[in-house]
Amino acid sequence: MTSFVRRTSRMTEAQEKAWRAHAPRIVIDIPQVQPNGVLSPRQPLDLAQVFGREAPLVIEIGPGMGESLVALAKAHPQTNFLTFEVYRSAVGGIVVKCAQTEVDNIRVAMVDAVTGLQHLVEPGAASEFWTFFPDPWPKNRHHKRRLVDTAFASLVASRLTIDGLWRLATDWPNYADQIRGVFADHPDFLNLYGDLGGIAPRWSGRPVTRFEQRGVDEGRPIRDFTVRRIVR
Template identity: 40%
Template sequence: MNATPAPFPTASANAPTPDQPSADGATAPASVAHPKTIKSFVKRAGRTTTGQAKAFADLGPRFVLPYAPQPLDAASAFGRSAPLVLEIGFGMGEATAHIARVRPDDNFLCCEVHEPGVGALLKRIGEQDIANIRILQHDAVEVLDHMLPEATLDGVHIFFPDPWHKKKHNKRRLIQPPLVAKLVSRLKPGGYLHCATDWQPYAEQMLAVLSAEPALVNTAADAGLGGYAPQPDYRPLTKFENRGLRLGHGVWDLVFRRRT
C-alpha cells in the first residue's frame, strides 16, 4: 500500500506493536518510526513460504485485484452481484477464510499489505475452495478514497488492529473519528461496522469513537454488556485469541449500524 496524505492515524489491523505479538504470533521491532505520511498499516517483516509463493503464482491472478484509482466494479471482480463486505487487515487470513465459508452469499473485499499474510490467505482459498474473497494488497485508506464510492458497502470488518498501547502512540490507532466518518460514508444505510480488539483501553476508545458518530447506532446498546456486542457467530476465535483467553485476556466486539 502507498500512503495517502489524510488525517488518519498510522495503524494496522493484525499488525504487532513493539510489546505485543500479532494475531499470528509475530513480534514487532523494538521501535517504529512515525511516518510523515499516513497509512492504514505498518509494514511487518516476514518471509513468504514456498507454499505461499506457489499460492501467489497459482491463485494470485484470480483472487488478487490490481489497485486502480477508479471505482471498483464489484460484480465484475467477483463474477456476481452480492452484498459487499470490506475487511481492513486480515493478518494470516484464518478468520477471513472461516467467515467467507460460513457466509457464502456475501462477497469479501480484503485489504492487507503483509505479503506472507496475503500468500497464506491465498493458500487457504485454494485448500478450502473459497470463491467469494478478493484481495487488494494496498493501503485501505487509498482503496476507500479511490475505489469505493459512497454507499457501496454492506459491512466493514476491522479485527484486532494494532492497539498502539503506549499513551504517546495512541494517536496512531486506526479507529479515530475521521476514518470512522469515511467508513460510514461508504456504508449503505443499514450497513454495519464490526470491530474487535483484545486490548481493553483500545476497546474503550473504539466504543467512545463509534458512539460519538451520529450516523451510527450501537446494535448492543440494550444488551447489558456495557455497549459491547456478544461475539457474532460468524467470527471465529483464532489460535492467538484462544491462547489469550486461557491466560485471562479479554476480547471485545463492537457492532454498529449506519442509520437508515
C-alpha cells in the same frame, strides 16, 4: 501516519507456489500503490468485474492470514468479500487458504485500508464491515496510529449502506474504551448495545483466530462491538 508499519518477510515455499498459481485471480491488480502501501487517487474498482458477479458485499479490514475471513466466506458463498491487508505474507496465507478450501468469493486489495476505501470503493457499496483485532498500538505515544478513530468511522460510514453493520472486536481494554467513545458520539452510527455499556455479545459467527487466542491466553478480555449505520 498509517496504522501499520510496512514489514518485509519471506513467504514460505507453499505460499510462493500458491501465490503464483492463484494470486492473479484473488489479489486485485492495483497500480499506483506507493512503496509504503498508501494508494494514490484513482478510479474506484468495478466490483462486478472484480468478482465476476453482482452480490452483497462485506469488507474486512486487516484480516491477517484470513483465519476468520476464509471460514466465513466459505459459509456465505452468495456474498462477495473484499479485504484490505497490507502485509504480503499474510496475503500469501489468505491465497493458500482460498486455494485449499476452494473459496472463490474473496478478493484482496493489498493496500492501506484508509486510502484504499477512499479511492477504490464507491459510497454505499458494502452491507457490512468487519475489523477484528486491529493492531493495538498499546503505548500511549502510539495511540495516534490506531485505525479505529472518528475519522476512520466516518469513512467506513460513507461506504456502508444505510442500516449496514460494522462488527469489531479487540482484546485491548483501552482500545475498547476508545472504540466505545468513537461510537458514543458518532452521528452516523448507533451502537446496538449502547444500553448495555456498549459491548456486544461475542459474535458466534467469528472463528477464534491466533490474535484472539493470544489475548485470552494473556488474560485480556475480548470486547465485541456491533454498530449500525444510521441517518439522524
